[in-house]
Amino acid sequence: MRSTTIGTARLTKAHKLSAAGITVAMGAAAVAMAVTPGQAAETPSIAVQPVAWTTTDLGAHHHLTQQAKTTAADAADAKKKADAAAKAKADKARADKQAASRSEARTPVKPAPAKPAPAKPAAPAAPVKKAYADNLDGWIKESLDILKSKNIPASYEGIKRNVMRESTGNPRAINDWDINAANGVPSKGLLQIIDPTFKAYHVEGTSWDPYDPVANITASCNYAADKYGSMDNVNSAY
Structure with missing residues (x-):
């Protein structure tokens, strides 16, 4: 073969x-x-x-293979770096949250501010007390204001005329010689009123002293209004 x-x-x-x-x-x-x-x-x-x-073909094939290997290695390295960065970011966020929780636990809670008490309504202003002169003119004017508030009729002229006849304007005047004095209840004050009549016709808001000029005038005018219609109608002993 x-x-x-x-x-x-x-x-x-x-x-x-x-x-x-x-x-x-x-x-x-x-x-x-x-x-x-x-x-x-x-x-x-x-x-x-x-x-x-040819050698050229083999070289090109070898180059492409190496390039593919390099690209894959670069992609794997980039992924590893991205995963590491994401893990680091997550770790930092977790650490920050834990630190905030610890800080909040250490911070004392401030009490809520107390609510202000509701404002009390302002008390009504006290009426300004009218000033009166401490003489016969002032006593008569103050008595007239009180009488007017109680709807008791009287006039300045009627009061002054009777005061001058009964006591000449002396608030401490007293009659110790007439029948009332003989009965133990002498007439007193500006309008010469006896104690029982003063107490019966006393006007609220005035003194209980029959020698007080304003209390004496208002009680006497109250009595005259009841018996004669007004002090203006009295022209003699009453």
Whole structure:
């Protein structure tokens, strides 16, 4: 049997592994094509064309592979950095929250300010007391204001006329010689009123002293209004 001749080609160092593979394959093909009885004595040679690979192709393939590896490594590194940054941010937020909670626990709670008490309504202003002269004119005018507030009729002229006849304007005058004096109840004051009559016709808001000039005038006018209609109608002892 003639040996199978494989066409040769000049292979680069980079193609050696591929060329070896082809050689093995051709060996197997040669075995399969062994001569059988009756077959021609010679088997034609099989020529194998070399693979047309170039160093440029291998370099480009190697470059793309390295570039893919670098891109994947960069992506993995970027993801690792992003995960680390997210974890650091979460840790900081958790630490800040814990610090705030501790600070809030240490801070004393301020009591709510007390509500101001509702303002009390202002007390009504006290009426200004009218000033009166401490003489007969002032006593009569003050008595007239009191009599008017009690709806007791009287006039300045009627009061003064009777005062001058009864006591000449002396608030301490007293009659100790008439029938009333003989009975133990002498007439007193500006309008010479006896104690029982003074007490019966006393005007509220005045003194209970029959010698008080204002109290004496108002009680006497109250009595005269009841008996004569007004002090103005009295022209003699009453």
